[in-house]
Structure formats: C-alpha cells, structure tokens
Amino acid sequence: MLPTDLLSYRHNGEEIIPKRLSIDDRNLKVATEIITCYQDAVGNTQGLLERQLSDLEGDTPDYRMKRGLAYILKSSFSTFEVVSPLEPPMLRAKVFAVAAKSSPSRESTQITLGKVADELSRELEKEILPSQVRDGLYADLNENKILTNFDAPTPESLLHRYNLSQVQGVFYKASQLIINAHRNVPGQYKLLFRYLKLFQLMSYIEGDADHGFTITIDGPTSLFHPSTRYGLAIAKLIPALLHVTKWSLASTLQTRDFYTKARKTGRFTLNSECGLVTHYSPGKPYDSMLEESFANKWKSAKTEWVLEREVDLIPIPGSVMIPDFRLVHPDGRTFLLEIVGYWRPEYLQKKFYQVRRSERNDLILAISERLNLDKAGVKLNDVPAKIVWFKDKLLPKSVLAVLD
Structure with a gap:
C-alpha cells in the first residue's frame, strides 16, 4: 500500500475519487522503465537505486505517479539486506579498536582494513577481503543496504497494484464502512468473513446466507484513539473483498481541507464492477x-x-x-x-x-x-x-x- 504523501485523489462535492491509471501504452512504458531500473539494480545499494530513480523521475509533472510505482516495487517485490562479514556495529568496534593504535592516514587505513580482514578470515574460517570490511562498516544504513532479490511483476500487474493501492489509501481516514454482500454462493460469504476475522475488524453483521449480508465496520477515525494499524487493517480488507462475486460498499471519511485544515466529511463508494484487480490468493488455508x-x-x-x-x-x-x-x-x-x-x-x-x-x-x-x-x-x-x-x-x- 502507498503512504499518505503518495496518494492522489480529487473531490466532487463530498465524493472522493482516487486517481487510477489507465492500462495504456504510455503508462505501461513508464511501469516498464521503473521495473527495468530495479532489475538492473540487483546486487547494488539502495542509495544507487534511489539516485537512478530520481534521474528517471526528472522534473516531469507525473513524479508522484512514478514515486508511487517505485514504492510498490520496493515494499512488495524487493528484498534489501545488510551485506557485511560481521554485524556492522561489531565490525565498527573492531576496526576502530585497531585504528586507534595508529595515526590517521590513507596508508594506515589500508593497513587497518587488512588487519581486520585477516583476523575475521581466521575467526570465520573463510576469506574476508579488506574491501568487504570497508563496505560492511556502515552496511546497516538504508542507503547502503543491497538489493539482493527482485521478483519483477509485469508492467500491467504493477499498474493494477497501483490503482488498488490508491483506493486502499482512501480508508486510512474512514469513520465507517457499510458493505452489502449480495446473494452469493456460501463459499463467497465464508471467504469474506474469514478475512474480517483475520484482520480483527470491529463489525456488525445482519442478514443470512439466502438473502445476503450487510456488514457495518467501524473505521479508524471512529476509535477513541485513532489507530494507524487499524486503518491499514481496513485497507487490507479491500483486496479480499474483490474475491467476492457481488457486493457494494459505501464509506464515510473524515478528511481535512487542503487550505484551511478544517475537518470535513467525505464519501466514497465502490462495487464489484469497479475493475480493480486483487493480488490476494483466494484465501489462506489457515488463519494461524x-x-x-x-x-x-x-x-x-x-x-x-x-x-x-x-x-x-x-x-x-x-x-x-x-x-x-x-x-x-x-x-x-x-x-x-x-x-x-x-x-x-x-x-x-x-x-x-x-x-x-x-x-x-x-x-x-x-x-x-x-x-x-x-x-x-x-x-x-x-x-x-x-x-x-x-x-x-x-x-x-x-x-x-x-x-x-
């Protein structure tokens, strides 16, 4: 899902309309470029990847869209790891202890790295190079973490994921959701209720399997202490809801005016004909x-x-x-x-x-x-x-x- 600063939506009266991208040649090209950027960055640092993404972003007016696509790739398809011969804090302690015995200079730095590399080679029983010691010193900083794996999605699925994330972001500020699960096969109801149970959402359910159910869910802004975690749990329900055959949703939102910062009420509706694509499997075999x-x-x-x-x-x-x-x-x-x-x-x-x-x-x-x-x-x-x-x-x- 996207952070608040990367969400884009417009107002039509009280109705809130999230930005959704068309699956067209232009947007597919942008998605392909960003995916390629990640593929080329495997084995390199996060800092290098971010600089390349910044160059790709340039000064174009669609920078928020590009940042959103890049964020989804980073959070859902990428693995960044600390690559160091030893835990960086422990490695720094070793290097600083050896370095304290000599005066600072370029030559003494190389000698220190060499000594620590030899010591670690003996301790770990494998060859450690001075360059590995140097690179591992601050490998725990985000910019120095290495992209070790990237499970590349297709450009089309990335755009679908972006559209879904924009809609999910609407519910971060929801005060109430009302879902009408119209007459479906029993398995569809069970799948929906299982996700309600899995995400620990506070809900009131009316109806039966023969006629359908009305599900009223308290949103994060209705709690005594508004919870970011609960808002995320609400958002996580949406991809699960897309597995249900026939449904409609109406939500009340608590937002702030961009200029005056005054609180105001917004509305958002969605139904099973929305065209959004879920990335959830049809249901986990077990909840725990x-x-x-x-x-x-x-x-x-x-x-x-x-x-x-x-x-x-x-x-x-x-x-x-x-x-x-x-x-x-x-x-x-x-x-x-x-x-x-x-x-x-x-x-x-x-x-x-x-x-x-x-x-x-x-x-x-x-x-x-x-x-x-x-x-x-x-x-x-x-x-x-x-x-x-x-x-x-x-x-x-x-x-x-x-x-x-």
Missing part, C-alpha cells in the same frame, strides 16, 4: 500456524472422526460465527471446533459473546492456558460449550478425549 499445526497432526491421528475446515456459518445477532473446524463421525455425530489462542481483550470478549449467543450444544472451545481470561472479563461458567485447554500446541488426543 496453530490451526495449521492441529490440522496436520489430525491427519496422523488414529480416529474415525473426520476433520473438515470452516464449513458452517452460525448466524447470531449482529454477527456471524465461523468455527475453525467441523468434526464428523461416520455414525452421524458432528461437533464444531473453535480454537481460541488470540490474546487481545476485545477479541476474547467478542468471541465468548458469540459463543453464548450462538446457543449451540455441539460446540467445542480449545482455549490456550496462556490467555488471561479474568483480565479480559471473560467468565466460563455460563459458556454453552465443551472446553479443551492447551499450552503451546493443540493436540488431537485432547479433542478426542472430549468427543469420546
């Missing part, structure tokens, strides 16, 4: 390593119970609960399994509220012993579910003990 580890261990468990991944939607007032797994026995018995391993008090309160409102008698809660439920104000005495406790990892035998 904890869930993935449990599922992998279940494969080797000796049991007739079959483990299925997120197959049920449980409608409850104001929300929808999607248990992590369903357990099915050949004799027809079924149970739903929810793993509670996340510590945030707000999350715990919401999770146990959902469990109580679900009024299900076939629910199993696997709860981490590391959670401070008392501090979160959560009481288990009125939770209508079977409880399984675990420490670091949830083991199939613990769940099977409750089932059998």
Whole structure:
C-alpha cells in the first residue's frame, strides 16, 4: 500500500475519487522503465537505486505517479539486506579498536582494513577481503543496504497494484464502512468473513446466507484513539473483498481541507464492477500456524472422526460465527471446533459473546492456558460449550478425549 504523501485523489462535492491509471501504452512504458531500473539494480545499494530513480523521475509533472510505482516495487517485490562479514556495529568496534593504535592516514587505513580482514578470515574460517570490511562498516544504513532479490511483476500487474493501492489509501481516514454482500454462493460469504476475522475488524453483521449480508465496520477515525494499524487493517480488507462475486460498499471519511485544515466529511463508494484487480490468493488455508499445526497432526491421528475446515456459518445477532473446524463421525455425530489462542481483550470478549449467543450444544472451545481470561472479563461458567485447554500446541488426543 502507498503512504499518505503518495496518494492522489480529487473531490466532487463530498465524493472522493482516487486517481487510477489507465492500462495504456504510455503508462505501461513508464511501469516498464521503473521495473527495468530495479532489475538492473540487483546486487547494488539502495542509495544507487534511489539516485537512478530520481534521474528517471526528472522534473516531469507525473513524479508522484512514478514515486508511487517505485514504492510498490520496493515494499512488495524487493528484498534489501545488510551485506557485511560481521554485524556492522561489531565490525565498527573492531576496526576502530585497531585504528586507534595508529595515526590517521590513507596508508594506515589500508593497513587497518587488512588487519581486520585477516583476523575475521581466521575467526570465520573463510576469506574476508579488506574491501568487504570497508563496505560492511556502515552496511546497516538504508542507503547502503543491497538489493539482493527482485521478483519483477509485469508492467500491467504493477499498474493494477497501483490503482488498488490508491483506493486502499482512501480508508486510512474512514469513520465507517457499510458493505452489502449480495446473494452469493456460501463459499463467497465464508471467504469474506474469514478475512474480517483475520484482520480483527470491529463489525456488525445482519442478514443470512439466502438473502445476503450487510456488514457495518467501524473505521479508524471512529476509535477513541485513532489507530494507524487499524486503518491499514481496513485497507487490507479491500483486496479480499474483490474475491467476492457481488457486493457494494459505501464509506464515510473524515478528511481535512487542503487550505484551511478544517475537518470535513467525505464519501466514497465502490462495487464489484469497479475493475480493480486483487493480488490476494483466494484465501489462506489457515488463519494461524496453530490451526495449521492441529490440522496436520489430525491427519496422523488414529480416529474415525473426520476433520473438515470452516464449513458452517452460525448466524447470531449482529454477527456471524465461523468455527475453525467441523468434526464428523461416520455414525452421524458432528461437533464444531473453535480454537481460541488470540490474546487481545476485545477479541476474547467478542468471541465468548458469540459463543453464548450462538446457543449451540455441539460446540467445542480449545482455549490456550496462556490467555488471561479474568483480565479480559471473560467468565466460563455460563459458556454453552465443551472446553479443551492447551499450552503451546493443540493436540488431537485432547479433542478426542472430549468427543469420546
């Protein structure tokens, strides 16, 4: 996503319209030039790359667009690393200790680098050259980090990513989003709700799978303490929403007038015909390593119970609960399994509220012993579910003990 200073949009009354680039020859040429700049910079420093990008940018009026494309390549497709024979602070200490024993001069500098290189060669049991010592001294500065890998996108996909990032940036200042997920296949709903759950967004959900859902999400500017992290989480939802077949979105934004700095309200709308292209996969198999580890261990468990991944939607007032797994026995018995391993008090309160409102008698809660439920104000005495406790990892035998 783009930082605020690289976002471009215009106003049409209260409506905010983000800048989007046409996928035409001119823009494809610019994207190709910037991608080539990165490809040629592999193995060189970030400082050299930035100077080349500055030359490419020149004094053209579209400099913000070029900077935006370059930023996306840097943040999403590039790997910059500190390349040094030793951690730079430790290397500087060694070099300065040796250098302090002689008077400063060009000759003594070369002698110092040579001595440190020989010492490191013996310690590390590989050849270290004086030039590596010199280059590694301040390798931890951003301008000296080396571009070690660049996974080049196509020019067209870079432009799509830019357009999506411009739209995502609108939600940094959102006070509320209302998403109407129109009638879709159940899998589409589940994918959307999984991302809501994954990004820990505060939402109120109405509707059902037969008619569609209305999802009201609190934006970052509606919080008591506006959170940049929460604003980013809202923005991250948009590429996930693009996987849903039919939807519409309306957002209320809190912005400032460019000249007077006075606060004002803006509006932004979007729907499934917007033409934006997502770079998200259709959905992660698991929301956490904890869930993935449990599922992998279940494969080797000796049991007739079959483990299925997120197959049920449980409608409850104001929300929808999607248990992590369903357990099915050949004799027809079924149970739903929810793993509670996340510590945030707000999350715990919401999770146990959902469990109580679900009024299900076939629910199993696997709860981490590391959670401070008392501090979160959560009481288990009125939770209508079977409880399984675990420490670091949830083991199939613990769940099977409750089932059998």
